[in-house]
Amino acid sequence: MAVFTPLADAQVASFLSRFDVGELTELKGVPAGTENSTFFVTTDQRELVLTLFEQGEHEELPFFVELLDFLDEHRVPVAGPIHDREGIALHELAGRPALLFPRLPGAHPKAPNLEQCRALGDALGRLHRVSQHFPGQRPNPRDLHWLNAMYHKVLAFLSPEDQALMQDEVEGYQTALSEAAELPQGALHGDLFRDNTLFDGDRLGGIIDFYNGCTGDLLFDLAIVINDWATDSDGSLNRDRHDALLGAYLAQRPLNADERELWPLMLRLTALRYWLSRLLVVYVDPPAHDLTPHDPEQFRRILLARIEHGALSLPVPALHDPGRPNPGDAE
Ligand SMILES: Nc1ncnc2c1ncn2[C@@H]1O[C@H](COP(=O)(O)OP(=O)(O)OP(=O)(O)O)[C@@H](O)[C@H]1O
Numbered sequence: 001m002a003v004f005t006p007l008a009d010a011q012v013a014s015f016l017s018r019f020d021v022g023e024l025t026e027l028k029g030v031p032a033g034t035e036n037s038t039f040f041v042t043t044d045q046r047e048l049v050l051t052l053f054e055q056g057e058h059e060e061l062p063f064f065v066e067l068l069d070f071l072d073e074h075r076v077p078v079a080g081p082i083h084d085r086e087g088i089a090l091h092e093l094a095g096r097p098a099l100l101f102p103r104l105p106g107a108h109p110k111a112p113n114l115e116q117c118r119a120l121g122d123a124l125g126r127l128h129r130v131s132q133h134f135p136g137q138r139p140n141p142r143d144l145h146w147l148n149a150m151y152h153k154v155l156a157f158l159s160p161e162d163q164a165l166m167q168d169e170v171e172g173y174q175t176a177l178s179e180a181a182e183l184p185q186g187a188l189h190g191d192l193f194r195d196n197t198l199f200d201g202d203r204l205g206g207i208i209d210f211y212n213g214c215t216g217d218l219l220f221d222l223a224i225v226i227n228d229w230a231t232d233s234d235g236s237l238n239r240d241r242h243d244a245l246l247g248a249y250l251a252q253r254p255l256n257a258d259e260r261e262l263w264p265l266m267l268r269l270t271a272l273r274y275w276l277s278r279l280l281v282v283y284v285d286p287p288a289h290d291l292t293p294h295d296p297e298q299f300r301r302i303l304l305a306r307i308e309h310g311a312l313s314l315p316v317p318a319l320h321d322p323g324r325p326n327p328g329d330a331e
């Protein structure tokens with residue numbers, strides 16, 4: 001379930017009256033999601049999504065709104081928050097911060113096909129091109145500093161082999177990154193798994209759930225995406241999905257030499273980031289709500305596969321369709 005705060009029709013009707021979105025005709029709680037309360041709202045004019053923020057640091061919400069507005073203005077396919085007649089997006093409803101979004105068409109791809117991988121790679125490449133110019137700042141809350149500060153909390157729950165694996169990995173990342181040049185920076189989605197996208201057939205309806213959004217190494221975001229979108233069930237990389245996604249991404253934003261060198265390490269670091277965050281949910285900080293946690297073992301498997309096989313060679317960038325405008329190019 002993902003309605004932690006129920007809402008009555010009258011509350012929502014009165015909330016909607018500040019916006020130019022029409023009159024409420026239907027309100028439905030959305031069962032998916034783990035962190036926030038989500039509702040599908042239908043009016044006599046359009047389909048909307050209403051999100052109530054249940055947890056997390058609410059002072060971060062203006063950053064997310066500014067980032068989404070920025071990406072929306074630059075025609076990156078995201079659901080940008082709807083602003084009211086006075087230009088305000090962030091409101092309060094039932095004592096919770098609330099945002100209203102357009103409802104995007106489509107569904108989350110469970111087994112993405114190559115067209116969907118290309119569409120996502122292209123969108124992420126465009127997102128990273130424009131996000132380098134985003135003026136906001138929010139340090140990456142799940143970077144190496146976080147790994148280093150948190151990993152010892154789960155060691156007691158691991159086998160001696162896994163303890164050594166985790167410790168060796170974090171120490172290895174520290175050594176390698178302390179000697180590395182700064183990588184290209186920009187705003188990141190921070191959690192761009194398949195279930196944070198909506199596809200209408202092969203067309204990307206849009207990217208949602210930017211509440212892990214932050215600023216930092218663009219390569220970190222790309223590695224999260226490859227580990228989720230282009231991994232087979234045994235943890236190994238799937239060459240076809242990898243090449244489709246990365247080929248489209250690289251056509252929008254080529255990696256520099258430092259990024260190419262750190263790519264295998266970043267795939268490992270982001271695999272460990274999810275192994276650790278999932279272990280923390282299971283053993284250290286279980287959610288207040290009765291939800292099935294994501295399986296940490298899946299990311300341990302991915303980490304082991306990246307250690308054993310390294311990264312795949314990077315594909316040749318896909319040719320960019322010159323008929324298709326790039327966001328930001330018009331500026
Ligand atoms: N703009 C949108 N258009 C269509 N559907 C949406 C939109 N935003 C959210 N949803 C639907 O609502 C569900 C929950 O949304 P969201 O992912 O933001 O919630 P959450 O509680 O933050 O979830 P989690 O962090 O576990 O992914 C999504 O899986 C999706 O099905």
Ligand SMILES: N[C@@H](CCO)C(=O)O
Pocket residue numbers: 191193274277278294
């Ligand atoms: N995408 C995360 C959960 C939401 O933060 C995971 O798969 O562990």
